[in-house]
Amino acid sequence: MKRKFEQIIDYIEELQAQNQLKQGDRLPSIRSMAAQFSCNKNTVIRAYQELEQAHKIYAVPKGGYYLIGEKSPASVANGIIDFTVVMPDPALLPYRQFHHCMSKAVELYQNELFTYSDEQGLLSLRKALVDHFADHQVFASAEQIFITTGAQQALSILANMSFPNGKRTILVEQPTYSVIQRLVELNGDQLIGIKRDFNGIDFTELERIFKHESIKFFYTIPRLHNPLGTSLSEKDKKRLVQLAEKYDVYIVEDDYLADLDTTVNAVPAYYYDLAGKVIYVKSFSKAFMPGIRLGAAVMHEALKTEFLKHKKCSDLNTTVLAQGALEIFITSGMYKKHIRKARLEYGRKIECLRECVMNTNCTGIDFVVPPIGFFVWIRLRENMDRTKLEKRLRERNIFIPSADRNFIHNHSGENSFWICIAKLSEDQIRTGISILCEEASRLAGKGHMSFPQ
Template identity: 60%
Template sequence: MERNKYEFIIECIEKLILTNKLKQGERLPSIRSLAAKYNCNKSTVIRAYKELESNHKIYAVPKSGYYLVEKSSLDDCERQVINFAETAPDPKLLPYKEFNHCINRAVELYKNNLFSYSDVQGLESLREALADHLSEYQIFTSKEKIFVTTGSQQALSILAKMPFPNGKKNVLIEQPTYSLIHKIVELNGDKLVGISRDYRGIDFHELEELFKNESIKFFYTIPRFHNPLGTSYSEKEKKKIVELAEKYDVYIVEDDYLADIDINKNNQPVFYYDVSERVIYVKSFSKAFMPGIRIGVVVLHDKLKNEFLKHKRYYDLNTSVLSQGGLEIFVNSGMYRNHVRKIKLEYKKKMSYLKKCLEVLDTSRVKLFIPTTGFFVWIKLIKKVNIDILLKELEKKDIFISPARKYFIENKSNENSFRICISKLKLKEIKSGIKIIFEEINRL
């Protein structure tokens, strides 16, 4: 009898959706009211709601209830452009409604702070929440060492500009790497030094020579889910980087922008292996969470705190109180943990699907490595194919990719490669787009 009611409740809800009696984003009847209406246990209603949630027809907001998923107008029409160059999270995975609830609550809690300046270091209550949050990523620290910034980009800008205790001037970066770090360092007038990184990692003999001879202030590295390679360092490599940094008085700036989607519980950050206070940990909430929130986090050791705080004060006085308050509520309520659980599965699914698509294509003319999850795949052309011609031919078909030169110092590189990003694309776009890319490669 209860099973029949469980199915009947689902049918009734779906009928209300089809007949537009339930509007997009509208709150569904409470579990208690439906249990009374259909004369059944609350567990029966919960089961029906969970089934609808798994089919992406409704979603839950903790302590608020269930809501009907809003349908994007883009779902009703074919997308003309397939953009493998854009780096952004999948909009369908962003918790708009849940975070909106948190923002509204933050307005109530912090209304007295919204129109005045706040703590330059960040809301104390948020830093307390982040100390607990970061411990889940094996970053063990305290609120006193956490700094909230206006995006991780601001954090990197300050670190590039401020003097370090080692008195050194140059910044070492991987080649290739995240393109914005080039301009950030160059605008500050510092010298960029590069070290090659590929599927095999980096040459540690070369790293030691650079640490020893090039007056390296800090080494900017993306240890896991590297942008643009998509690769991650092994535990042995991370330990070696920390060991050399200590030996030659070099700091490490660890950009852990995609920590949230890592499915490997044994893949620890470089910060985890740091016993000599050499590693500065930077985390973004833009790529895997909400791009528009513009919140970044930096974990700094005591020798760097005062200098960083001085620069932060002159950058913007304080990061948006409203964004900070919303994030604090989102983290403390458990919503962030639930969001992370969902996106881990979805991005792994996308990368697995890409791998499956590639298995039926002729990839003999390229060299590539497909990670188990992440946003990026780096594709190296083995035979000579003019990358500029490939770009133009793909653009004619509304397919966009990122050429290798974007990720090298001064855009100078002989690397015959390109990056694709699959994070924002639908499965059907990944399938059709990658097919066209390899058709063009083989034709050229």
């Protein structure tokens, strides 16, 4: 049976889940909770302190405790709505459950915490990921899985290491995840791009590049693209793999939001790979917990030795404590429970934005809204000055990013930008979009919203 302070925590979380306790609401007084649960005040204080440490509530001196929910007290106070932050919603982070897993990992792996561990990753975690990946139609053995310090380390190693095809040029989508471009440029390799829009990729152009350029690998985000938010069709993923095999090009598939995808029968490009050309990279930062800094890469036999050589030179081994905690979190069923909750919440946020745009007069801008995910792409009409719009929004505490950094050498040639809604509350989304549309309407044109298939 749960202890009293744990029962109080569950009660507060249930009130929030049932919308009886909303963001910014004051929690019941310590005196009333003590009477309700037939306990002393110190028990209630302990429960509230646990919730405060989990960043779910905050205390106001002599003013009680308040629910943070989806906003931090700072952002509520200063009124800032920041569409540039690509982070999970703090209210969804499973602090208490993962803290339990960390404690359990200390018990289980205490003999390994203070020594060097397996460079490839904790074997028990890799075995747990075999089943986890299989749920996403990625069928791999524990020997193929490499645990990395975030997906970014995997990408950095892949950008630096040599490949069996002996090629040096790296191809990226335009736009794409900005970090991969900086990694390649720092390494001194040649970087070229291919346009990706809301219809996908021009496969005639892709085949021309594969055939005539010395492409080491093509970095792609097939589903819930960063920053477009769109996904490639199954037909396109099959064709991509076929071209990679035909022209001896490797595919680095970044599946950073695989857990959130609710598309029926959607599978990664890796699923169609029979020739060992697709390298599958998975992050546990965006849909789960950024601070854990864990990622994984599924490597085929021809690449394993070279990848591990670079991994050893990078950090010898990824932190064992985080690996052990993640293993427990996955095998206990907590991860699946967390993802179910995250899908519902992010689905609500996207639907909130969709309804807001449909019910708002957005002159001069077009929204491309995906079914789920973090990103929404916004195109401005030709007569719209993006810099002027950005300045006007900033004056009203609304921050939007420039899309330039998502293009090679920061030259987009597009009058567009993306927004990320993951960390924002529904109220912030409504307010932010309303102000964005209001300022855009002052600058020009007539806009509409479109929906990627």
